[in-house]
Amino acid sequence: MARDLAIDLGTANTLVYARGEGIVLNEPSVIALNSRTNEVLAMGRDAWKMIGRTPSYIVAVRPLRQGAITDFEVTQEMIRLLLKRVGVNRFNRPRVVICVPSAITAVEKRAVTEAARKAGATEAQLIEQPMAAAIGAGLRINEPMANMVIDIGGGTSETALISLGGIVALQAVRVGSFDIDAAIITHIRREYGIAIGEQTAEEIKILIGSAYPTPDEVRAEVRGRELMSGLPKTVILSAAEVRNAIAEPVNTMVDSVLSCVAEAPPELAQDLIERGIFLVGGGSLLKGLDLRLTEETEVPVRLVRQPLESVVLGAGRVIESYEELRDMFMEARR
Template structure:
């Protein structure tokens, strides 16, 4: 497997992993983010065996994790790497146990540290999470949007919805089907979203040629779509994300709310790169919105900070409730 080969050389050090549904990032202490690859399919190069495919996010997580760490372990038997894994804040005790167990079985040094994604993202973008003031992180990934209010190194409130980048792609697919009887694949939809998609009117609207299959004739067809119509198509899933942000703001304690007015909201995850999304959220909430410097790597960078600050790690790692191994 190419990914594994590429990172084997780096794997002497401790490792931080952000296992997303869309992208997996691996941070190695002293090296930075050494790997950022789609999580879609994991294939063993030797056997050409598909280890895990798309939809089954949980299986992917476990398969990839086991695969990476086992390979590493096999290569270097001297010391097992210390591993920090970022997990969604809503994850159950059973799921936590499963991630830890599979990582440890796969050769990670025990204990494996789990950190909550929003906190890792906040650490990654350099927010002062230890302070009593409030910060809101909105992480728009492929499968989920996670909104969290953080204060004093803890999550005060978090809300997760299964509407994120993939849903935006689906909305593009739905629009072309409905309007032009045109079938396109997920990859084309994502390309349209990235190339001409937007959340807020652009200074210069654009358009793009799209190839697909005519549903009625069954033949290939090319059409031109405009950035305006794509924005319109994206407005429904975006409204759901806005609604979740509104709910999170409603649940934020008043004293932290005033911090948000000052500091604003932080956007992370690949979805943060959608044009004008910061403007839309800012207009809808009346709050300043900042996009993380590199939204795609924020969580992985956060896991990296934990690796170089063991006290931080011990303090912030979430543990299975009934284990005392930290």
């Protein structure tokens, strides 16, 4: 018997939830290809390790950028491999619920659902990531009260105000944690004349990156290739320097949240002061982001218990109660 599946198709990571089992797969959204033969060499964590370390004919690509499909064929192949890895075959065709950014276009919707069907799904439904995140965080979204969720992903940042099972206000920007990594790469190249890769930038962000001054800040030693000489070089970065370097993408995220809060009807705005705002997604783990948002919005902002898994857990709850919760699907709520 086919197991229904929920897929959080993220720019940074893809998670799969199987009905009755929970999360069965969590891999980076990366696929490695031989450009000469178009052969798939690796997917997920194995492909992620290849970024910046391969010969010219082997390319490690992210088929999704800023929450949008940039390569339909590679995305289809990645979904096919994901489904195969969790046991889907031609005799076992599940129903699939896929979490997508709320700002997705009609063309992108068709691309995602078609990719899932071609990969082996008998039925493919879409659900907005902020809605799934709210369900996964255990918020009472069907009650007449304000539930505000900020979902900071790899390629998008979405803020949704939810009440009575629907989205009352929504702000989405195609800026996420990858843009923070890119800002770090640009800063080090401009200020020190050193080139670093995506993985190094991510390590810097995790180690000393922050959106707000925090106690016990440390410095980090960064190794890269000097552009002038081509030789390895080491520099020391401070947390304050990195905070200034990433100010532009962080400010964009904060402004998006402020715009959504400003759209809240008066009664729901009162609820927000009492209930607070909930922060989910991998990008929400940036140090001090909750403090920065609390200061800017004057509303308590708190990180949920499982920020990385909230979206797929919410979609998982939908497939566990498929018929009862099918009103949550994007097409059903249009």
